[in-house]
Amino acid sequence: MRTTVEPVSWLHTSVGRKIIMAATGVFLMTFLVVHLAGNLLLLRADGGAAFNAYAEFMSTNPFIRVLEVFLFAGFVIHIYQGIYFISREKKSRPKGYALNNAGANSSIFSRTMRLSAIVVLVFLIVHLRHFFVEHRLLGSPYTMYDLCKAAFENPWYSLFYVVSMVLLGFHLAHGFYSSFQTLGLILNRRIEAVIKWAGAAFALGVPLGFAIIPLYFLVKTF
Amino acid sequence: MRFTLEIWRQKNAQDEGRFEVYEVDGISPNTSFLEMLDILNERLIKEGKEPVAFDHDCREGICGSCGLFINGRAHGPLPNITTCRLYMRHFKDGERIVIEPFRAKPFPVIKDLVVDRSALDRIIQKGGYISVNTGSAPDANSIPIPKAVADRAFDYATCIGCGACVAACKNASAMLFVAAKVSHLAMLPQGQPERRQRVKRMVAQMDSEGFGHCSNTGACAVECPAKIPLSAIAQLQRDYIWANLTPDLYAR
Ligand code: HEM
Ligand code: SF4
Ligand code: FES
Numbered sequence: 001m002r003t004t005v006e007p008v009s010w011l012h013t014s015v016g017r018k019i020i021m022a023a024t025g026v027f028l029m030t031f032l033v034v035h036l037a038g039n040l041l042l043l044r045a046d047g048g049a050a051f052n053a054y055a056e057f058m059s060t061n062p063f064i065r066v067l068e069v070f071l072f073a074g075f076v077i078h079i080y081q082g083i084y085f086i087s088r089e090k091k092s093r094p095k096g097y098a099l100n101n102a103g104a105n106s107s108i109f110s111r112t113m114r115l116s117a118i119v120v121l122v123f124l125i126v127h128l129r130h131f132f133v134e135h136r137l138l139g140s141p142y143t144m145y146d147l148c149k150a151a152f153e154n155p156w157y158s159l160f161y162v163v164s165m166v167l168l169g170f171h172l173a174h175g176f177y178s179s180f181q182t183l184g185l186i187l188n189r190r191i192e193a194v195i196k197w198a199g200a201a202f203a204l205g206v207p208l209g210f211a212i213i214p215l216y217f218l219v220k221t222f
Numbered sequence: 223m224r225f226t227l228e229i230w231r232q233k234n235a236q237d238e239g240r241f242e243v244y245e246v247d248g249i250s251p252n253t254s255f256l257e258m259l260d261i262l263n264e265r266l267i268k269e270g271k272e273p274v275a276f277d278h279d280c281r282e283g284i285c286g287s288c289g290l291f292i293n294g295r296a297h298g299p300l301p302n303i304t305t306c307r308l309y310m311r312h313f314k315d316g317e318r319i320v321i322e323p324f325r326a327k328p329f330p331v332i333k334d335l336v337v338d339r340s341a342l343d344r345i346i347q348k349g350g351y352i353s354v355n356t357g358s359a360p361d362a363n364s365i366p367i368p369k370a371v372a373d374r375a376f377d378y379a380t381c382i383g384c385g386a387c388v389a390a391c392k393n394a395s396a397m398l399f400v401a402a403k404v405s406h407l408a409m410l411p412q413g414q415p416e417r418r419q420r421v422k423r424m425v426a427q428m429d430s431e432g433f434g435h436c437s438n439t440g441a442c443a444v445e446c447p448a449k450i451p452l453s454a455i456a457q458l459q460r461d462y463i464w465a466n467l468t469p470d471l472y473a474r
Contacts, residue, residue: 007426010466014395014435015425019463085435092327092394092434098230098241099320101294105301105390105444110437178438181452184460188453 017081022182024078025175029202031071036209043216048145055144059136079121086114109173109203116171123164152217161214165207172203223249223310226318227262229274232331239331241320251311255298256281256288258310275334281306283447286384290335291322296386296445304384304447324389328396328431339385341431342399346383348427349420350403352412365411375409378402380448387442387450393434398442400424401454408461418465421458 010016038058041051058064102111109116130151134140140147151157176199186192224247232239246262253261256278263273279287288305292298298308313319323331328341367375379402387398404421407413413420436455443452 007429010422010462013425014429014433015459015462016466018435019459089393089434092432093325094327095325097291097294097322097325098228099294099322102390102392102441104295104299105441106392106439110439111392113437174438181438181456182436182459184456184458184463186453186456 017084018182021078021081021085022179024074024081025179026183027070027074028078029172029176029179031074032206036206039210039213042145042148042213048143048149051145051148052143055135075124082117086117089114107174109170110178112170113174116167119164119167120171123160123168126160148213149217152214153221155218158214158218162211165211168210169203169207172206173199176202223251223313223315225249225258225310225313225316228318228320229335230322231274231334232323234333235330249310251309253310254281254306255290255292255308255310256306275332275336277336278306283307284382286382286447289324289337289339289385289389291324291389293320296324296389297384297447301444302447302449304382307447324385326385326388326394326433328394328433329385329388337385339383341433342383342385342396344431345396345400345424345427346403349416349424350407351416352407353415354412367410371409375406378406378409378450378454381406381446381450382448384447386445386447388433390441390445391434391436392439392441393437395436395442396428396431396433397436397455397458398446398450398452400428401458402448402450404461405454405457408457417461418470421461421465425458425462 007013007016011020038051038054041054042048044050131144131147134142134147135144142150152161177195180186180195186195224245227244227246228241229244230239231242244262246258246265249258249261256276259274259276266273277287277289279285281288283304283306286304288297290297290305292305292308297303297305299312300308321335323329323335323337324339326337329337329339331337381399381402383399385396385399388394388396391397404424407420408417438452438455440452443450
């Protein structure tokens with residue numbers, strides 16, 4: 001008989017790790033909403049005044065600076081657990097099926113979490129390099145608005161941005177519902193239906209909101 | 223009806239294994255899938271060849287033995303069914319049917335389509351029980367349980383341990399199976415004394431056996447012949463969070 005390997009702590013079991021993923025995932029989703037609300041200021045036809053004021057507030061307000069630490073921690077933990085799960089994916093089924101009709105029993109979004117995760121991770125790195133590192137660490141002489149404008153007027157950058165947002169939509173299309181299930185909050189069918197609807201709206205609305213901005217700048221160059 | 227079967231053949235656990243192709247003809251649409259395999263096996267025996275080994279017992283959907291992965295799905299093309307309740311009328315005449323064993327690291331192939339599912343039994347041994355006093359049997363209905371609660375507990379209790387949830391899951395996770403047992407006993411007063419340790423120990427054993435994590439894809443519930451709902455998994459998650467985050471008032 002196989003002996004039970006007692007987990008070091010409950011946070012090291014597959015269920016515990018998923019609870020961490022779901023908790024950080026929910027936190028990151030609330031961050032997306034705040035981030036989007038700020039970004040939409042870029043659409044104001046005021047030459048970037050409102051957006052720059054917002055960027056200034058975000059990088060100087062002490063309360064926001066503290067939240068920022070939590071945000072980075074949230075990302076690091078979510079990504080660490082994500083990479084752990086992706087790395088042990090093959091371990092539970094070393095020999096796969098010759099024919100697997102998974103489309104008959106699950107959604108494409110739920111089966112492509114690994115792909116969407118990797119694209120969002122690459123996007124995140126490029127994105128941080130472009131804006132956060134440039135502005136906050138290297139002390140770029142340009143305003144945040146100018147950095148965004150320059151980036152989004154480049155069609156390749158905008159294309160990369162929009163494609164990444166589609167994949168973020170994939171991640172959220174399953175992730176939103178999945179996190180509520182992982183946290184045990186889906187108590188009955190009615191809640192399940194509401195969460196599924198809200199998840200679809202969130203997964204469509206948030207990435208769409210982000211994607212409109214580069215498209216707006218791009219269209220204006222013509 | 224006529225079918226072309228592509229069947230996984232493997233002598234023993236050490237053998238590499240390979241697909242072999244068989245033609246069967248003159249099959250009545252009302253032949254069950256397992257009977258169709260019986261017909262093939264009779265022919266193979268007459269020809270002096272090794273028959274195809276597959277698991278089966280009750281052939282009425284209650285024992286959970288008949289685990290086969292058919293045309294890319296656990297228990298074949300219909301949802302919520304066992305292989306023994308699948309009929310050849312559910313296929314098209316002349317169809318090519320691929321038959322594989324359930325695949326998961328904790329389910330090693332013993333021979334051909336037969337896998338060892340005792341990992342599931344070991345998970346049950348870790349917590350799928352309640353403590354009762356021996357002696358005279360207690361009066362029936364001496365513990366009042368509301369009908370709705372009893373019904374839910376019963377829904378979770380109907381798991382037949384077939385392993386289709388594991389076979390269908392992209393991570394080979396046994397969560398639906400474990401959750402069915404945890405939720406069944408969590409509903410009932412008799413399940414309360416071990417409730418906190420049950421969920422912890424069963425999850426630890428599930429991980430030790432090498433089953434994967436749950437991604438909430440829901441593939442398990444689509445293939446589960448007992449129709450165990452995903453609400454069982456939500457119940458397990460709640461019990462797990464509760465058992466780990468709240469202090470155990472009775473711990474010494
Ligand atoms: C703003 C960015 C992100 C948000 C809002 C987010 C949100 C979520 C949510 C809500 C879940 C569902 C958790 C659950 O099933 O309980 C999830 C799952 C997942 N996330 Fe993210 N995530 C983000 C970025 C990333 C990144 C950069 C990675 C890279 C490693 C990643 C990897 C994963 C993986 C692998 C899963 C699935 C785990 C499984 O198989 O069950 N996520 N994410
Ligand atoms: S939960 Fe359903 S699919 Fe899984 S072992 Fe039990 S009866 Fe089979
Ligand atoms: S043989 Fe018993 S369930 Fe199919």
